Amino acid sequence: MNSLLMSALCAVVMLSGCATNEVTGKSELRLMSPAEEQRLGEQQYSPMRQQAGGDYVADPGLQAYVSRVGQSLAVFAERELAYEFVVVNDSSWNAWALPGGKIALNRGLLLAMEDEAELAAVLAHEIVHADAGHSANQMSKAQLGGLGIEILGALIDAPGTRQAAQQLGQISFAAVQAKFGRDDELEADHFGMRYMVSAGYDPQGAVRLQERFLQKFGAGSSNNLFASHPPSAERVERNRATAAQWAEGGRVGRDEYQAATKRLRITQAAYEHYDQGREALTNEAANEALIQANRAIKIEGREALFYELKAQALLALDRKAEALKEANLAVKLNPDFHRHYLVRARIHRAMGRADRAEDDYRQAQQRLPTAEASEFLGEALIDSDPVKARALLTQARDLGGDLGDKAQAELDLITLMETPASLVQVRVTGAGDVQLVTLINHAKVPVRHVRLAPADGGPLLRVRGTFDPGEHALTELPQGTLALAKHWQVVSADGVSLR
Ligand SMILES: [Zn+2]
Numbered sequence: 001m002n003s004l005l006m007s008a009l010c011a012v013v014m015l016s017g018c019a020t021n022e023v024t025g026k027s028e029l030r031l032m033s034p035a036e037e038q039r040l041g042e043q044q045y046s047p048m049r050q051q052a053g054g055d056y057v058a059d060p061g062l063q064a065y066v067s068r069v070g071q072s073l074a075v076f077a078e079r080e081l082a083y084e085f086v087v088v089n090d091s092s093w094n095a096w097a098l099p100g101g102k103i104a105l106n107r108g109l110l111l112a113m114e115d116e117a118e119l120a121a122v123l124a125h126e127i128v129h130a131d132a133g134h135s136a137n138q139m140s141k142a143q144l145g146g147l148g149i150e151i152l153g154a155l156i157d158a159p160g161t162r163q164a165a166q167q168l169g170q171i172s173f174a175a176v177q178a179k180f181g182r183d184d185e186l187e188a189d190h191f192g193m194r195y196m197v198s199a200g201y202d203p204q205g206a207v208r209l210q211e212r213f214l215q216k217f218g219a220g221s222s223n224n225l226f227a228s229h230p231p232s233a234e235r236v237e238r239n240r241a242t243a244a245q246w247a248e249g250g251r252v253g254r255d256e257y258q259a260a261t262k263r264l265r266i267t268q269a270a271y272e273h274y275d276q277g278r279e280a281l282t283n284e285a286a287n288e289a290l291i292q293a294n295r296a297i298k299i300e301g302r303e304a305l306f307y308e309l310k311a312q313a314l315l316a317l318d319r320k321a322e323a324l325k326e327a328n329l330a331v332k333l334n335p336d337f338h339r340h341y342l343v344r345a346r347i348h349r350a351m352g353r354a355d356r357a358e359d360d361y362r363q364a365q366q367r368l369p370t371a372e373a374s375e376f377l378g379e380a381l382i383d384s385d386p387v388k389a390r391a392l393l394t395q396a397r398d399l400g401g402d403l404g405d406k407a408q409a410e411l412d413l414i415t416l417m418e419t420p421a422s423l424v425q426v427r428v429t430g431a432g433d434v435q436l437v438t439l440i441n442h443a444k445v446p447v448r449h450v451r452l453a454p455a456d457g458g459p460l461l462r463v464r465g466t467f468d469p470g471e472h473a474l475t476e477l478p479q480g481t482l483a484l485a486k487h488w489q490v491v492s493a494d495g496v497s498l499r
Contacts, residue, residue, distance in 0.1 A: 018030070021132055021133065022078035022079050022131070022132075023077075023078045023079075023128060023131050023132035023187075023191055024132055024187060024191070028137070030133065030136075030137065032099065032133070032136040032137075034079070036099075036136075037081075037099035037100045037133070037136045038081070038082065038099075038100040039100075040098065040099050040100060040136075041082075041098040041099045041100025041101060041102040041130075042082075042100060042102070044098055044102070045084065045098060045102040045104075046367070047367075047368050048096075048098065048102075048104070049086060049088050049104060050337070050338050050339075050367055050368035051368065052088040052089075052090055052104060052106070053088055053089040053090040053305075054088065054089050054304075054305075054334060054336065054337035054338075054339070055086055055087065055088060055089065055334075055336065055337075056087040056088060056089045056107045057089075057304065057333070057334050057336075058263070058267070058300060058302040058303045058304075058333075059263045059264065059302075061260065061263075062087060062110070062260055062261065062263065062264060063086065063087055065260040066085050066086075066087055066105060066110075066119070066123075066260075067084075067085045067086075069085075069116060069119055069120055069123060070083065070085035070103065070123045070127070071083065071085070072120075072199050073120055073123055073124045073127055073195050073196065073199045074101070074127055075199075076194075076195045076198040076199055077101075077127050077128075077130075077131040077195065078131055079131050081100055081101030081130060081131065082100065082101055083101040083102075083103065083127065083130070084101065084102050084103065085103050085104075085105065085123065086103070086104050086105070087104070087105050087106075087107055087110065088104045088105070088106055088107065089107055089305060090106040090107060090108060091106070091107065091108035091271055091272075091275055092106055092108050092109075093106065093108055093109045093112050093213070093216070094106045094108075094109060095109055095122050095123075095125075095126050096126070097126040097127070097129040097130045097134075097135055098130070098135055099130065099133070099135045099136040100130065101127070101130040101131070102130070103123065103126045103127065103130065105122065105123070105126075107264065107271070108271075109122065110261055110264055111261070111264060111265065111268060112212065112216075113209065113257070114208075114254065114257065114258075115205065115252050115253050115254040115257045115258075116201070116205075116251065116252065116253025116254070116256050116257040117196070117201045117202045117203075117204065117205025117206075117208075117250070117251060117252045117253060118205040118206075118208060118209045118257075119205075119257060120196050120199065120201040120205060121192065121193070121196060121201075121203075121205045121206035121209045122209065124191075124192035124193070124195040124196045124199075124206075125188045125189060125192040125206075126188075126192075127192065127195060128187065128188040128191045128192045128195070129184070129188050131191075132184075132187060132188070132191065134184045134187070134188065138181075138184070185235065186234075186235065186238055189206060189210070189235055189238060189239055189242070190238070190242055192206065193206050193239065193242050193243065196250075197246055197250065200250060200251050201250050201251050201252075201253075202248075202249065202250030202251060202252050203239075203242065203243040203246060203250065204243055204248075204250075205252070206239045206242075206243065207236065207239045207240050207243055210231060210235050210236045210239050211236055213231035214231040214232070214233060214235075214236055216231075217231050218231075266299075267299055267300035267303070269299055270295070270296040270297075270298075270299035270300040270303065270306065271296070271300075271303075273292045273293070273295040273296040273299070274292065274293070274296045274303075274305060274306055274309060276292050277289040277290075277291075277292030277293050277296065277309050277313070278309060280292060281309065281312055281313060281316070284316070286313045286316035286317050287313075287317070289309060289312070289313040289316070290310060290313035290314065290317065292309070293306055293307075293309040293310035293313055294310065296309070297310065302333060303333070304329075304330045304331075304332075304333035304334035304337065304340060305330070305334075307326045307327070307329040307330040307333065308326070308327065308330040308339065308340050308343050310323075310326040311323045311324070311326035311327035311330060311343050311344070311347065312343055314326060315343075315346060315347050315350060320347060320350050320351050323347050324344070324347050324348075324351070327340065327343050327344035327347055328344070330343070330344075331344060336367065337367070338363075338364040338365075338366075338367035338368040338370070339364070341360040341361070341363040341364035341367070342360070342361070342364045342370065342372060342373065344360045345357040345358075345360035345361045345364065345373070345376070348360060354380075357376065358376070358377065358380060361373040361376045361377050362377065365377060369395060369399075370399065371395075371396045371399035371400065371401050371403045371404070371407070372396075372403060374392045374393065374395040374396035374399065374407070375392075375393065375396035375403045375406060375407050375410070377392050378390075378391075378392030378393035378395075378396060378407065378410065379393070379410050379499075382410060382413055382414060386414045386417065386418070389410075389414060390411060390414050393407045393408075393410050393411045393414075394407075394411065397411060405444065406498065408444050409443075409444040409445045409498055410498075412443040412444050412445050412495060413443075413445060413495040413497060415443070416443060416445075416447065416493055416494065416495040417495075420490050420491065420492050420493040421489050421490045421491070423441070423442045423443040423447075423493075424439065424440065424441050424442065424443065424447055424450060424490040424493045425439075425440045425442070425490065426438070426439055426440070426452055426474075426488045426489070426490060427440065428486065428487075428488065436473060437473070437474040437477060438471055438472065438473055438474065439463065439467055439471070439472045439474055440470075440471050440472075441467045441468065441469050441470060441471075441472070442469070443469060443495060444469055445469070445495045445496055445497070445498060446466050446467060446468045446469070446495075446496040447466070447467050447493040447494060447495055447496065448465065448466040448467070448493070448494055448496060449462075449492065449493065449494040450462075450463040450467070450490060450492070450493045451463070451490070451491050451492045451493070452488045452489065452490055452491065453488065453489055453491045454487070454488055454489075455486075455487035455488065455489055456487075460491065461477075461488075463477070464476060466496065
């Protein structure tokens with residue numbers, strides 16, 4: 001919608017959500033209040049970081065440095081948001097901003113930059129996305145078009161997860177990584193450079209950075225590594241023109257940047273080994289994964305992810321005790337990352353220690369709900385707390401993946417306890433002595449101890465045998481038994497656990 005039409009609409013209809021954008025000065029429709037933006041940002045910042053590989057903790061000095069540069073720019077933002085900046089542990093070139101000023105930068109992107117002015121360009125660009133409400137507006141627009149649920153529900157590597165994401169109140173990575181419109185990108189570049197200049201930085205940093213992105217990804221590239229901020233020749237040109245407004249000069253901060261990212265540069269090869277090791281693990285080449293993990297650890301001994309990879313490789317090689325030692329190290333080095341607990345839980349399971357696995361799954365689940373932990377924790381509660389078990393198993397089923405069917409089977413166990421007739425039915429066909437009696441098991445588990453009752457009252461009938469999912473002719477019933485009544489109902493049936 002163009003801005004003129006928007007202003008007219010706002011003036012005539014007097015929509016309550018119309019407001020002047022503090023950054024651009026344009027009139028626009030706003031469906032998210034500042035309080036909502038803040039709440040959403042605060043609620044999602046942590047799970048989003050968990051999905052993005054966790055925080056980079058091997059060099060706390062680098063986190064502090066990025067945060068300092070970010071805050072020095074944020075003071076020039078138009079809206080006073082609770083800005084936060086964090087480096088997440090991912091090798092790809094990307095950065096994102098949640099509504100409310102919660103910003104993250106990938107470790108890999110830091111290696112793509114050469115000086116503090118370039119870092120300032122990225123951070124200022126993200127600040128504008130939050131400050132001008134781009135992130136919030138994008139979600140609102142999507143909701144207006146009825147697409148909100150889809151976008152919010154599309155968790156990255158789990159298709160069909162709409163309900164789950166809604167239940168968990170999680171915003172997907174895909175939603176935040178979704179492409180901003182061309183206008184939003186140009187706006188973020190333009191006003192970001194203003195904030196840079198206000199903070200004393202050389203705006204040429206933004207030009208150099210865009211040139212590098214364009215060189216790496218190409219114009220109109222569909223490379224999804226940088227999908228949220230597609231580079232273009234237009235952006236380079238516009239940044240050049242914007243920078244020309246100001247006299248040359250400003251802080252570049254090459255030495256400071258090189259010093260702050262020194263450890264990252266020295267250990268870059270370690271992360272390459274790690275990325276290769278993870279790929280090897282995906283391809284079930286555990287020995288190769290172990291070799292790569294050891295190489296990575298030799299270069300950078302403080303990175304929890306490397307010990308996690310080593311633990312996974314050792315577990316795949318059935319070296320459980322050694323795997324546990326490495327998983328303990330991973331948890332010790334980064335106790336905030338959910339995946340280290342998931343990996344350790346798997347090791348405990350392989351060692352037959354369900355109680356310890358449960359503790360670790362709980363730790364993982366607190367940080368980021370996953371199908372794996374939901375399934376395990378839900379299954380453990382089927383008998384003692386079916387209500388809670390149902391909630392967890394529903395979550396596991398809706399998160400999909402390999403565990404979806406298992407979770408559904410476990411949900412059926414609960415349903416069989418509560419309302420057996422909804423999953424197991426009996427059908428009588430024929431007349432007189434010639435009758436066909438069929439038991440239909442709709443559950444995803446076998447059932448046994450089935451008992452039937454006539455619909456209009458009378459003695460119960462016990463059916464012997466175990467019945468797999470599907471239809472079964474009941475041939476062992478005494479002939480004529482079911483002629484006593486036309487309609488029968490299943491009053492109880494035990495599900496057979498897959499355990
Ligand atoms: Zn952007």
